[in-house]
Amino acid sequence: MSTILETDGLVKEFGGLTATDDVNLSIEQGELLSLIGPNGAGKSTLINLITRMLEETEGDIRFEGESITDLEPHEVVQRGIGKSFQTASIFPELSVEENANIASLGAEHGAFRFNFLVHRDSYPEVEQRTLDTLEAVGLRDQRDTRAADLPYGDKRRLEIGIALASEPSLLLMDEPTAGMSPEETQSTVELIKDLQEELDLTILLVEHDMEIVFSISDRIAVLNRGSIIAEGTPDEVQGDPSVQEAYLGGVEL
Amino acid sequence: MSDEVKSAEAADSAEVESPSLYDRWNAVREREITVAVLTVVGVFLAPFVLVEVPEMIGIRTQYIWYRSLVTLALIWGIFAIGYDLLLGFTGLLSFGHAIFWGTAAYAAGIFSAEVSGSPIAMLLVGTTVAVLLAWVIGWISLRRGGIYFAILTLAFGQMIYYIFLSPLGWLTGGENGFNSVAVDPLLGFLPLGAEVAVVPDALIGTWMYVFVGIATILAVVVGNRVLNSPYGVVLRAIRENEQRAEFVGLNVWRYKLMAFIVSGAFAGVAGSLYVIQRSFVPIENTLSWTVSGEIVIMTVLGGVGSLFGPLLGAGLYMYVANIVSGMSGIGDFWHMILGLVFVAVVVLLPEGLWGGLSWIRERVAGALGGDDR
Numbered sequence: 001m002s003t004i005l006e007t008d009g010l011v012k013e014f015g016g017l018t019a020t021d022d023v024n025l026s027i028e029q030g031e032l033l034s035l036i037g038p039n040g041a042g043k044s045t046l047i048n049l050i051t052r053m054l055e056e057t058e059g060d061i062r063f064e065g066e067s068i069t070d071l072e073p074h075e076v077v078q079r080g081i082g083k084s085f086q087t088a089s090i091f092p093e094l095s096v097e098e099n100a101n102i103a104s105l106g107a108e109h110g111a112f113r114f115n116f117l118v119h120r121d122s123y124p125e126v127e128q129r130t131l132d133t134l135e136a137v138g139l140r141d142q143r144d145t146r147a148a149d150l151p152y153g154d155k156r157r158l159e160i161g162i163a164l165a166s167e168p169s170l171l172l173m174d175e176p177t178a179g180m181s182p183e184e185t186q187s188t189v190e191l192i193k194d195l196q197e198e199l200d201l202t203i204l205l206v207e208h209d210m211e212i213v214f215s216i217s218d219r220i221a222v223l224n225r226g227s228i229i230a231e232g233t234p235d236e237v238q239g240d241p242s243v244q245e246a247y248l249g250g251v252e253l
Numbered sequence: 254m255s256d257e258v259k260s261a262e263a264a265d266s267a268e269v270e271s272p273s274l275y276d277r278w279n280a281v282r283e284r285e286i287t288v289a290v291l292t293v294v295g296v297f298l299a300p301f302v303l304v305e306v307p308e309m310i311g312i313r314t315q316y317i318w319y320r321s322l323v324t325l326a327l328i329w330g331i332f333a334i335g336y337d338l339l340l341g342f343t344g345l346l347s348f349g350h351a352i353f354w355g356t357a358a359y360a361a362g363i364f365s366a367e368v369s370g371s372p373i374a375m376l377l378v379g380t381t382v383a384v385l386l387a388w389v390i391g392w393i394s395l396r397r398g399g400i401y402f403a404i405l406t407l408a409f410g411q412m413i414y415y416i417f418l419s420p421l422g423w424l425t426g427g428e429n430g431f432n433s434v435a436v437d438p439l440l441g442f443l444p445l446g447a448e449v450a451v452v453p454d455a456l457i458g459t460w461m462y463v464f465v466g467i468a469t470i471l472a473v474v475v476g477n478r479v480l481n482s483p484y485g486v487v488l489r490a491i492r493e494n495e496q497r498a499e500f501v502g503l504n505v506w507r508y509k510l511m512a513f514i515v516s517g518a519f520a521g522v523a524g525s526l527y528v529i530q531r532s533f534v535p536i537e538n539t540l541s542w543t544v545s546g547e548i549v550i551m552t553v554l555g556g557v558g559s560l561f562g563p564l565l566g567a568g569l570y571m572y573v574a575n576i577v578s579g580m581s582g583i584g585d586f587w588h589m590i591l592g593l594v595f596v597a598v599v600v601l602l603p604e605g606l607w608g609g610l611s612w613i614r615e616r617v618a619g620a621l622g623g624d625d626r
Contacts, residue, residue, distance in 0.1 A: 051500070077502035089500075091493040094486070102490040105483050106501035116484040116511060117475070119285075123483070166502055 004029045004170055004202050005050070005081075010059035012045055012226075019045040021226035022059075027170065032196055032203045034213045037223035038246060043206045044086075046223065047172055050204075051083055052076050063170070074111050082168030086175045088155035090162065092148035096139050097130060099147050099158055103165035104129035129165060137161035137191070153184030160191065170202045171195075177209060185209070189216060214238065222246065285477055288560070292473040296466040299323050301456050315579060318572065320458045321530070324465050326571040328526045331472040333551045333563030335519020338479060340549070341557035343512040344492030345395075348545050349406030352390065352413050353383040353517040355540030357524030359417065359425055362434040362534040370437035372445065372464060376525045383521025384514055391513035395506060398495075407542065414540040431534035439464055445529070465526055469564075472519060477560055479515060488512050520548075550591075554598050556605025565606045569594070 005027045012020035019042045027033050035043050048054040050061060052073045061068050068076055077083070091099050104126045109115075120126070134140040137157040142150065147158060156176065163171060176192065177185040189212055195201050207213050213220060213234075220237040222230040224246040230237050237243055303318040332354055339345050357379035364378040394405040417425045425431050438444045445461040457463060479485060487508050490498045499505045528534050538544065547570065555566025573594065578587035602609040 072504075074499050074502050074504050077500055083500050085497070085500075089494060089497045091490050091497065093493055094489060098486055098489075102486050102498065102503075103501040105487060106503045109483065111502055111504035112507045113483065114511075116479050116482050116515065118483070119478065119481050120483055120485070126483075162497070162501060 002029050003027065005061070005063050005204075007046075007050070008060040008062065010046075010049060010061065011057045012042075012049055012054060013057045018226050020049060020056075023223075023226070023228055025221060025228060025231075027202060027204055029169075030196075030200055030202055031218040032192075032205060032216060034205045034207060034217040034220045035223060036207065036210070036213055036220060040225075041223040041246075042226040043223055044174070045226075047083075047174055047204075047206060050076075050172060051081065074106075077106070077166065077168070078111055080166075080169040081172065082163040082166055082170070083172045084160050084163040084174065084176055086178060088152065088159045090147045090155055090159050092146070094147055095143065096145050096147055096150065096158060097134065097143035099162060100130045100133040100139075100143075100165060101126065103162040104133060107166035133161045133165040136164065153180055153187070156180065156184070156188060157191065160188075160195075164195065164199070164201075167199070168201070170204065173203060173205045173207075175206055175208060177207065177212065185212070192216065285474070285481065288477045289470065289474050292470045296327070296469055297456065299327075300458055300462065316576065318576065320462065322571055322575055324462050324530060325527075325575075326568045327465050327469045327564075328523050328530065329548075329551060329567035329571060330564035331469055331526070332520050332523035332548055333555065333567045334472050334476045334560070335516040335523070336548050337552050337555075337557060337559070337563045338476065338488070338519070339512050339516040340552055341559070341562075342480070342485070342492060343488040343509060345509065345512065346403045346549070347394075347406045347513070347516075348403045348542070348549070349390065349394075349408075349410035350516070350520050350548050351540050351542060351544035352406075352410050353387055353520035354524035354527070354544060354548075355417070355536075356386055356413065357383040357521035358528045358534050358539040359431060361525040362431045362528045363424065365435050365437075365528075366431075366433040370435045371441070372436060372439050372529050375436070375529055376468075376522060379525030379528070380518055380521035383524065384518050387514045387517025387520075388510075391510045391517070395509050395513060407545070410540070410542055410545055414536070414542065417540055418536060425536070426534075428536060430536050434528055434532045434534065436529055436532055461530060465530070468522060468526060472522065473560065473564075476519075480560065484508070484511070550595060554595060554605055556602075556607035556609075559605070559607040559611075562605050562607030565610075569606065 003026045007023050007025045010020055010023040011018065021042075023046060035046065037043055045054065049056050052068065052071055056069060063076075063079055063081060068079065071079070091102065094102075108123070108126045108129060131140070134143055137160060139154060139158055139161065142154065147155065150158065160176065173192070177188050180188060192203065192205075193216060196203060205213070205217070217234055219232060220234055221228050222237060222240070222243050229242045229246060230240040232240075300320055300323050303323055304320055307317040308314070332350075336350055339347055360382035361375035361379035365375050368374075390406065390409050394402055394409065397405060418427055436445060439460055443460045445459060445464060447460055449457050449460060449463060487498070487503060490503075491505055491508060495505055524539065527539070551566040551570045552563045553566070554569055555564065556562030570591070573587055573591045577590055578584050583590065598605060604611070
């Protein structure tokens with residue numbers, strides 16, 4: 001196994017608050033690493049640093065061996081890091097097919113093209129990828145539906161489809177089952193498992209549902225007050241006393 | 254007898270292929286060629302329907318359109334189509350589009366006085382200037398979003414207005430406007446003011462109308478193509494959810510800049526045509542901030558996010574501003590009337606006049622039993 005992403009002494013300060021405190025995290029090719037921690041532990045900050053929504057205070061982030069700290073968010077995506085958002089982040093007024101189409105354009109055409117006078121029909125490869133994307137998340141029959149009219153679970157699936165259309169090598173998933181019914185949660189978990197196996201995807205998962213985390217993760221990293229306090233297999237993390245303390249007690253206001 | 258058999262067969266196959274007239278219409282409606290043909294027909298019939306027909310049925314002259322107003326409405330319509338690409342499709346509210354309309358007007362006018370009065374050359378020069386300025390001003394203004402973007406464009410508009418008014422007054426004629434515009438005949442031998450001889454003049458009128466009409470048709474065709482290109486989806490995606498668009502790997506900023514430049518180009522074409530029609534560049538109708546406001550009103554009236562809506566909006570605005578304003582008794586209150594119309598449209602037809610027409614079309618389709626959403 002090789003390391004696909006690593007953070008090196010990563011620090012992010014907001015004024016006096018250290019949201020990310022000297023984080024050294026590495027994700028191996030093909031694994032599902034879950035990032036857990038109490039509210040305010042700095043999970044979202046860490047994700048936003050990796051996607052370049054936030055500028056780090058110190059440290060470095062390397063993806064496939066190269067530093068990505070000078071890149072814009074869309075360049076990070078073009079390198080192969082996809083992101084699925086905490087709330088279903090789709091294009092609500094557009095049809096399901098158009099949603100997939102946009103993601104396919106980003107994947108097939110790169111960050112920008114000067115083709116505003118070329119008809120969309122001239123790009124069969126984009127259309128094909130659009131169909132493949134809809135197929136992959138099981139929304140082909142709803143392709144003409146306005147995305148806003150989909151049930152919540154389907155919106156999340158569409159969102160995952162959008163994130164996967166570019167065939168990222170690393171997918172960041174921010175609470176993919178948040179707000180879902182138990183059935184929807186179950187089908188999403190199945191979807192994640194399938195994706196990981198079929199696409200040889202590496203996944204960094206942020207999730208609150210411990211049952212899911214402990215059942216599907218290869219490794220778990222526990223974040224508290226900006227730093228990693230434990231890292232290992234689900235069994236190792238479960239038995240770690242500092243994790244129990246972080247979750248069950250010792251959390252001061 | 255064989256004829257009978259043939260026609261029966263033909264009727265059969267026609268039934269199989271086309272379940273209803275409405276469905277067939279729906280299938281071709283969105284095609285580019287249909288849009289082009291409809292625009293040609295609309296432009297061709299507009300003077301007849303707006304000017305001749307009301308006259309024939311005896312409506313008083315002061316209430317009906319006159320030919321040069323139809324031309325002017327098409328010119329503003331071109332401006333509005335381009336503006337809608339930015340406001341309706343990309344979701345960017347610019348309060349500075351007078352810049353591109355106005356500088357194109359000055360560039361075309363000054364070019365006609367100093368270099369050549371060829372209408373086509375004036376159009377190209379004006380549009381080029383507008384595109385270059387849109388590039389620079391977009392590049393700076395699009396660093397910020399939302400209200401900051403609107404204010405930045407407004408500030409640039411005011412800046413350019415005052416530069417043209419005074420420091421460049423020696424060139425632009427300052428507050429008197431630029432009055433040395435000299436427009437030559439089209440292609441060297443077709444005077445724009447002359448009637449088109451080959452067609453009954455009740456239909457088309459002058460070569461000016463032909464020139465503006467062709468530009469309008471091209472503007473619709475190009476606008477429609479942009480909407481059917483990858484940009485059509487990308488721009489709407491940016492309007493809907495900018496962050497997600499960035500996170501499918503699209504360079505949102507560059508796409509916004511392109512939308513800004515393309516809409517600037519439409520404004521440039523329209524501004525150049527305006528000067529070709531008027532043979533004069535009045536600063537208050539070109540670079541003043543009120544122009545930037547008028548184009549927003551026209552676009553919203555017609556319906557943001559539609560291709561033809563802005564043309565309707567421009568037409569309605571022109572009618573109120575030029576015909577209603579001349580009606581005895583209410584003419585003096587035309588601004589208020591326009592305001593009431595605007596409020597009525599925004600409240601009753603949130604998707605503008607075009608949205609209202611679509612609604613009627615769907616009702617009619619429902620009544621005809623067509624399978625409509």
